[in-house]
Amino acid sequence: MLATERLQLRIGARILVADLDWRVGAGECWSIIGRNGAGKSTLMRTLAGLRDADGGRVLIDGRPLTAWPLEQLARQRAFLAQSRSDAFAYTVIETVLSARHPYHANSYWENSDDHRIALQALASMEVDDLAGRDVRTLSGGERQRVAVAALLAQDTPLLLLDEPANALDLAHQVSVMGLLAKLCRQQGKTVVMIGHDLSLAHGISTHALLLMGDGRWLAGARDDVMQAPILSQYLHHPIDVLRHGNRSIFIPREAQA
């Protein structure tokens, strides 16, 4: 589905990721884990095609990113940006409908299917009652859920999410993550996301990619990679793992006073 070949990412002279050879198969759910500034968002933006790679290349379905026509690519992958700024008073339903843009090349208006899909996406994020609201009046968490709904309405096999749980309350963090996991399992969608909650990531991911921020990286199946010693090294903080039923809970050790 998604692959990188010898991908290199740099900010200025600093190398964030070096020689990343990475394969993401259909139906897999990947979490990208690393410290602040380790290049997680830079990698995500590169995968989304919003910035050029500093070396190597990104392939989607075996075809280099640069060889995809933009509109076709927009039917293959959707991207949730980390933050949004709303300058105009669009309604919630309008922002979700605009995610249907890649599906009608030349028609001036959306059709009733687009409206149906947009409403379904809103309902699955539990924000269908907000459809007529001005997006600028929403709370942070509501806005985030509307943004995820727009992503769902884009209806692509590959979903790239930069901190999807941002600003969400506990219940919605769990329900959004659960929904993403379900999309992978039941509809064979591929999810790549960034998150800071290790326990939540462990609960739904099948794989994980760890970034050190100095070029080093580690990719693999969840249970091979998400182990206390490895995570402690990559996150620069000692981490303990507790088993709770069939779940793993990750706890940062308290700083010594």
Next chain:
Amino acid sequence: MHPTSANLRARAGIITGGLLLACVGSVLFAGMTGSVSIPLADIPGALDELLHHRADSLAATLLDLRATRALTAFVTGAALSLAGVMMQALLRNPLADPYVLGISAGSAVGALAAMVAACAAWAVDAAAFAGAVAISMLLYLLARRDLKSGSAAEGGTALLLLTGVILSSAGSALVTLMLSIASENQLRGMVFWLIGDLSGAPLRALPWVVLASGLLFALRSARAMNVLAQHAEAAATLGINVGVLRKGLFFISGLLTASAVTTAGSIGFVGLIVPHACRFAFGPDHRVLIPAATLAGGAYLVLTDTLARTIIAPQQLPVGVITALIGTPVFLYQLHRLRK
């Protein structure tokens, strides 16, 4: 609970149709109103005479003069308003106007330089247009990076905006310089040009061509403009070539502004107030906003110009005075209602 697609289409049709009627009404009103008013009953006869190229009656002569001026006002107002909508989408800022990037300052420098050199009227127009084109090119060269979309900052138009504002102030400085060295008898014409005045503005075909092509471009990009206005840079992930769209908006809105300013001087506030009011009334969807703001801008300038030439008749005011006097309080009112 919310409109379906068929309803949206019908709504757009009603809004556009209603505004189209308002436009015809405003031109008709402008034709009837003046020092000698023409009763509505005489209009068809006078129109008939005009269409057969013989203006024998007083009504026909007056209608010819007034309708010419009203049509010039319409094309100017429509172009300014459309340019305003495009500039606001480009900068992702509802408070931008067509002049914010210094295009009017550029054409003012050109026009005033030609006036100082005592050139003929056509040369003043040509110089105004050249000034607008020159400043657009300069701005493009300086802020090319922003328009190519790849900038890191969210939205990424700070460079373009700041460069435009600085070029605009440089233009104002040159304008002040020329005003201070101009002779007394040139000053009045120069000040009227700066305020924006439609008296003696000829009815030309070119502004209509520019308006028509600008409108065509805008309508074709309306959906993409919605996505750009909402998602800024991330618009690219929805299949929009952000760089091409931004460049298109920049050059077409620049061309519309240059054409309007060349016709009538820098009339202020139309490009800010009319799109704002239309957004307020009809929502921010560009598919409705573009035709609505274009028509409303035209009608608005026709009506304000009629007011400008009748309010203290026989003396005529430059229309820019009226648009500013009406524009300021209307804008403040909208702003405060919005923020409440």
